[in-house]
Ligand code: ADP
């Protein structure tokens with residue numbers, strides 16, 4: 028059974044059919060890239076999976092369980108995580124304190140968390156920081172981090188929730204090309220090690236064709252193609268509609 032199954036999602040805004048009958052599948056430990064031109068419906072699809080938007084039609088299944096229309100908080104309890112921008116109030120805290128806050132929030136959110144006393148140990152935060160390569164920055168205020176390291180901290184905060192499915196909308200936006208690949212290589216390694224599925228939207232073709240296991244192409248709200256990166260790269264319809272080849 029697939030970790031994530033999206034079946035026939037639809038969403039309109041007024042007269043605009045933003046997403047029309049989109050179906051996707053994602054396996055544990057894999058990265059699925061959602062690509063397409065601006066306005067193709069990537070974020071809308073993403074927000075329906077993440078509970079920010081309620082679909083007009085269709086279903087979202089996590090491990091076979093219908094999670095359609097659940098709120099982000101309920102989804103978080105089921106293991107659906109999302110990278111997010113660091114809240115202003117966290118900027119003055121150190122990197123380690125940010126992660127500790129996220130671990131405590133997770134512990135409070137679930138009975139499982141309350142029973143897991145290790146959320147309260149400093150070593151738990153340190154271990155997460157090591158996983159994203161920030162162990163050397165633990166005692167610096169988050170506000171002093173370089174942009175690429177802020178992205179790593181966002182990733183650590185999301186991982187504190189122990190997601191089985193991680194949603195990342197344009198995780199590498201604003202990063203230099205080499206940094207983008209490095210971040211998504213890190214995400215790929217974490218996905219493999221944790222058996223975590225990652226759904227992400229991405230503009231950088233280096234990342235899409237380098238790190239994604241599967242690629243889904245949206246054009247004008249419809250799924251144009253879905254498959255392995257190499258097949259997508261060679262698909263004439265994709266080249267015509269999107270890659271400009
Ligand atoms: P992408 O992320 O691929 O750039 P979006 O999902 O953001 O595309 O947008 C798809 C279409 O839906 C666009 O035509 C956009 O203008 C429209 N749209 C998205 N969100 C809203 C909204 N909240 N209200 C009205 N129209 C929206």
Ligand code: MG
Pocket residue numbers: 069070071
């Ligand atoms: Mg978008």
